[in-house]
Amino acid sequence: MTDCLLSARGIAKSFDQNRVLHGVDFDISAGEVVALLGENGAGKSTFVNILSGALPRDGGTIRWSGEETVFRDTRAALDAGIIHIHQELSLISSLSVMENLFIGDYMTGRSGFIDRKALAARARELLARVGAAHIDPRVEAGSLSTAEQQIVEIAKALARNARLLILDEPTASLTPHEAEALFAIVRDLRANGVAIIFISHRFDEVFAISDRVVVLRDGRVVGDRPVAETTRAGIIADMTGRAFTFDALDRPAISADAPIRLKAEAIADKGRVGPVSFDLRKGEILGIFGLVGAGRTELLELLCGIRPLAVGSIMRPDGVVPGNSTEAWKSGLALLPEGRKTNGILPSLSLAENVAVAKRQKSGGILDLGAEKSLFARFRDSLGIVSSGPDQPIRRLSGGNQQKVIFARCLASEPDILFLDEPTHGVDVRTKADIYKQIQDLAKKGMSVIFVSSELPEVLALASTVMVLSRGRQTMLAANQGLTENDVLTAAFAQA
Template sequence: MNATPILQLRKISKRFGNIQALDHVDFDLREGETHALVGENGAGKSTLMRILSGVYTEYDGEFLLDGKPVHLHSPHDALDLGIAMIHQELSVMPELSVAENLFLGRQLVTRWGTIDWKKMYNTAEQELARLGFEHLDVRQPLGKYALGTQQVVEVLRTIVSGARVIIMDEPTSALSPAEVERLIHVIDKLREDKRSIIYISHFLEEVVRVADRITVLRDGQKVATLDAAETNTSHLVSLILGREVNATLPPAVTSADGHILLEVNNLTSDVFNDVSFKVNKGEVLGIYGAIGAGHFDLARALFGMYRFDSGNITVDGHRFKPRHSARYAIQHGLAYAIESRRKSLLMDEAIYRNVTLPHLNRIGSLIPRQSQELKLAAPAIQMVNVQPPDPLNPVGTLSGGNQQKVAIARWLTFPPKVLVMSEPTRGMDVGAKSEVLSILRKFRNDGYGVLVVSSEPETILTVSDRVIVMSHGRVVGHMENKDLNKDVLMRLL
């Protein structure tokens, strides 16, 4: 392999306020190399990528391209120099044909300025054939093909546009295993084509397979750059976490005994596959997965807000009818606090009104009196210890953590059998996090079931009794939390 780096970063540092996001990080990329970047959330991967792709223009350190210093002023600059970034969310046009997507923004034209369809289709066919995708019909709308194919087309687009450096941010998180294989195949082709790839992923096994070299970041610092051939996942995990890890995985739980409050059997949709689990009385079940693993859509499916094709849901012995509504799920004992507090709370309204909202029908009167409502809401508000404790304050004036407490308090007045929460602690500081999680544990101790769905390993490990790990839409692990720690979660992905 050619050893001259086409891209070099030297002693890159970047601060946000009093947080040192990157601290003298060195990074280089050789021609035709796939260089993976791994680390925990917040380790600095995204910051580094934003510098590389021209999003962050202010930083300390040197940025060399082909040995010459450059300074990018915008993502457009980066594209001009042949650096393309592929984001986690696809940016393809499903209504347009495969060929149009390949040439998006730079369609081939005839000398009269009209689009040269013949040339575009021919070139598209040639490019696809060269990379092993001759079976795609370039005239068909891209939306007809599966997500993985769309992603491949997006990758190919950067190549057609002449990119030499392609940054892929979590490219496989939403793909099925077969689609992942296909993407890896494409990356192999790109390597033959002398393109360089920066590959960011949570999936370490995949990283070891795909990458030539791997750079590990931790707390904004570079820990090591390794040859992929000389490392393995547990070694990577120990570098990422900065401590020795146990080599063996804990035993899987096969059955959970107890009074089953929520039972999900073989639930299958386009993004999750054959998922089964149980939540017992007095238990917190955590579902962990990377973004795109399908666990958030799974939670929505419990409330009829995401369509599933087969499988069933049973709450405390009552099996849900097919195509149920959110109201139906709530009436049968489920409650759901979604990840966006802004969407679930009325920010302009008083705390107590947010708490009583789902219970107004129990007050009976069509014109709820403030005194009645306060009486109903006060115990719950007190229980979660909202600060400041005045129930008349608008929710919008509270901190994120206290808003989340209100979102939980809402369900403490007349508790559901199982409370489902997505990302219960997102965007909170440490103190608020632990408070919110201890409220959930207390709720569990009172004999209810809790289902926590999250992509934050800390949250899952702090609050759960049992944990299910999902990856690419499937359950890949089921364990007692006492046997678990971060490195296990990381390796299971």
């Protein structure tokens, strides 16, 4: 195609040894809206980050307006008119809307001071173009709603003469009404010749506004069709049609008379997740699947007492329902949180301490440091933690080994229910296999496990029971017998 605004050929990218993109071809013309779809980890974010100059590519070429180009950084891409609006908005909340709109490019008068009148006038013009004339450009950006901030981001893109706009899940935190207003703006931009790449997990939106649907799977383009020739089922087939990367593990059936460890009845918090109901039995592995933002982490927090319960009830055999994380660990729950760096490791503390920290909270005041070191040694052997010794600070370990240490922390507290939030996130294949094996063995010995994962094959291989959340609602709860990826994904995309 010669009239392409942007034409990417053979884009490749690896992180360490992990190949994320294998030669992606992608075209977009002026005035076209292309939906980019794929499972978590399919390479969508990596790909658009390469387009917007945020990541360097390892191979392939990009032609921009017909000329071969390399964007060294986001600044270069911005100057060319490629604007990437991230899921987490980037407005500076303490500055006014108009300052945000023209940040880095304030109009100064002859005096050298910012000409606030001219700035406000241009800001109003831009806001009017995106149908947001009601926003006062002089108010602080932080005082606006999320939807308004999103619109200001788009106005900011216009201020920079956007020619290609990348919207990464723009509707994730908008109400349907707000989303509709956003689409009106998108259609208007399209009519004015702006090209738009639209990343979303919501099929109804994809069908509503895009001209073409491109599906990525495992870093390859597996589908590229006009929207008229696409169906929901076809997209799901494209997204999932992969062979299992590991064999289904042996899953013992949970008998209906196994004792119940935890019973949740229509539990919900204030708006992010629920109602959710389930029974968890001894030796059961409950796998929770859902898209990012479906409320999975929130559900675990609810069950561990970290997030306040708004309605419903949780029952435990001993009658103790924890009200905070300290009580949770004491009552026999253990949590491996999502986000190893921010929520998991105590970076300067030793490996032995990182393992012992939760167990300590249940015992007396004086510590037996020798016993803590041998505790670590036990898990080092059983989990295969590679380290230089129990006194090494955990920050020196690789991500996979850090994850094993946090896993050891959970096991050391001898819980009867183990909560794992994305336990294999960012760990290599080998460590993954180790962790799966551990979970299986623990369940066989009678521990109950609840784990959250974005990786569908992982859920299907490991779980004895599968729960699916979609926008906070429970859309599936089924024994993992004969379930297919298709069943689970359909539930994950369901309009609950």
